[in-house]
Amino acid sequence: MLVDKSERIHTDSRTPKYLQVVNLILDEIEKGKLKIGDRIPSINETSFDFLLSRDTVEKAYNELKDRGIISSVRGKGFYVTSTNVENKVKVLLLFNKLSSYKKIIYYTIIETLGEHATVDMHVHHYNVDLLEDLIHQNVGKYNYYVIAPHFFDKETHPISGYELLKKIPKDKLLIMDRAIKGHENEFPGVFQDFAKDIFAALETGLSHLRKYKKMILVFPKGDMYPLEIVDGFKRFCFFHDFENMILDGIDDAPISDGDLFLVLAESDLVNIIKKAREQMLTLGQDVGLISYNETPLKEILDKGISTISTDFIHMGKSIGRQIMGEEDKIPIKNPFRLIVRKSL
Template sequence: MLVDKSEKIHTDSRTPKYMQVVNLILDDLDSGKLKIGDRIPSINETSFDFLLSRDTVEKAYNELRDRGIITSVRGKGFYVSSTNMANKLKVLLIFNKLSSYKKIIYYSIVETLGSQATVDLQIHHYNRTIFENLLERNLGHYNYYVLAPHFFDENNHPETCYDLIQQIPKDKLLIMDRDVKNHENEFPGVYQDFARDILEALESGITHLRKYSRLTLVFPRGDMYPVEIIDGFKRFCFFHNFNNLILDGIDDEQLYAGDSFIVLAETDLANIVKKSREQGLQLGKDIGIISYNETPLKEILAEGITTISTDFIEMGTTIANQILGEEDKIPLKSPFKMIIRKSL
């Protein structure tokens, strides 16, 4: 019998029980205790030996079958079909775009998965039809699908595409970067809460913001940013009595001493830095700048740009660990914070 001691399952481990079963079987393959053609215990037998529920063992066997390690023979049971430990997990990342911070998430996922998985990347460009076509071509070919569910309809209104997302088996789907509206607790993964995040981040830096007479959010409406950011910004200004303004862009705007800006697009960030130099306004004294999403460049640009941002490296690491079974597959809110630098 493969395993006959329930003590081999650690109830206090962060690794889910089904993955502990998977790893024990892989260990026996690696050591040579199991060979191609060997029968492994039935689901009921392993359930009894491990003192686990049948559902847990079935989930472990499905994982092994998806990897091509075991096969089921109707009426006879489960048999080892491969001892090739190079049978890696196949992961498909479906991003809305490939921005600088999406690249950080991508590389974090790839680095954390290491040699245990192969990773492919597709972009849906916020478009329902492209996403539908991606699903049609790729469903059934991967062990896990990681989706950034940012979608807009033909009128640039946010949509969930929930009917399409449901086509992905729930045990193979992880959401990333944002939740699915009205289904926030349904899908595991790591998400940002855009309205709450900007509200709480600005509150953490309120003493710096009080130096300025007006707070302006530069929100390019045609670039498909999360509209919840506007809601969080308005709430902050209302609750804390800030004179405020929302602009679509900064190209034609004159800067004035006492202005502070929250910018989403890096082109707007560059424009404000350039205009401030041309007008002789000192960052962090005459005007303030907060940029959305931390990147290495912002740490050194103009002697340091203040950012409000989630931790994209941690987001990718958590997603990868959920895939590997190192962390529970549950919905997790990504931490979000303000990093104070000279520009504020």
Template sequence: SIVETLGAQATVDLYIHHYNRNLLEDLLEQNLGNYNYYVLAPHFFDQDGHPETAYDLIKRIPKDKLLIIDRGVKDHENEFPGVYQDFAKDIFEVLESGITHLRKYQRLILVFPKGELYPIEIMDGFKRFCFFHDFKNLIVDGVDDDEPLDEGDCHIVLAESDLVNIVKKSREQLLRLGRDVGVISYNDTPLKEILAEGITTISTDFQSMGKTIAEQIMGAEDRIPIKNPFRMTLRKSL
């Protein structure tokens, strides 16, 4: 939606840093000074998959030409304009918005895949929500093929493969989604509208994110840090 909103007013080039700060450094050396604006998604991890900062590199980009997208720069969230997700706050608040439905379940399970580069703040927000609202909870790194689902559990899944496993297991065990077990999936897609009569999703509004960034570039939106909307789309699986 960035390209769509900018239209013919700008030419957009895309570079991928693959979460690697060394690659970002190379890209900056090759391209710094070549563009009017730089839009950066500051997700970076070390070789062991631990989050790391690239603040020293990001500071090389002139502030009047830099916009941050998708997440803030750790410990410097208010320093750079752009549109960001607050992963811990987002999951806390979105689960609160659906708390009457969650109360049907005895336990909440966050399926957070090990070795995947997901924001760890999601776990922090989940644990905080469960503590404040007194939910029994568990964090696992996957849905085991050999273990049955437990009636009364509601799963919050990040990976599509875990979502598919839960849907398959519920059918095999004759458990009804939204009644016997619940499932909430990250990031809405058209397929989730029809899968298993509808999968409840929690998702940031990527369309809005791109549109707002483009408007900041064009000067139609204030160049300040803006938190992107994050919403639950309620369907039968909850």
């Protein structure tokens, strides 16, 4: 390699070693020291020169091949095939749905990647058959695949999709929003732990919750929300001795003084606010209200709606940083918290 042998790989850098190798080669191309058709050292040669494992160098060369910068000729070695060092990392996002929360993640990923990547997006609508088609159509076309693995069968029973996800090369796959049950440590990415998250977040607000007589989770059937939310809610109420109830929606019946509602759907949020006004009940005093998932609107709606939520901006940034090699590609649990406002 043309790089001065005194220029070492920085072991204390946040940039992974394989990306440092990638950047060194790209720098040589940008300076004109490597041109189209030039041979670069073999994996073994680069491994020896920079005191790196063969796997690290192979990963770097595969990254350069994916970007179209180099190609391999059987029995001869690796050659520069493009000097377009601005060749961007290609990322495919496969979301389960396009909600306001997913939009926050989407735009944060784009902002974090900046000009270094191009991002395409598809929605699989919780359907593994549709996801399989999307993977079949796009496998090999992208450097990274970011998947939100929320899947249900035709009877709306949750399924993991594990066998399907294994069709994507492991070093190109990032899981977002949900871990694969039974394989939580297998795939890198950023995930929520829905049951533990809701339990821990509600515990931080115990002093506010204790003034209410009953906790009511409004969990719509058929809307494909994670069932672990119900598990975490039930466990919290059991351990802290709260009278509780689970409803699948807000009907025409009046709400009661002393009720605390935890709602997932925006329509139920609006209905409870309307009912409280109609019955002359004050949110945060007579009736409590917590909405699942934070949005800017909830901060100002009706003087402030309390929320229980993961940090969607943090999730998007962490995914982007893993793609760019600025964070280790490992499974990361995303922050989750209760935000107390007037409605509580």
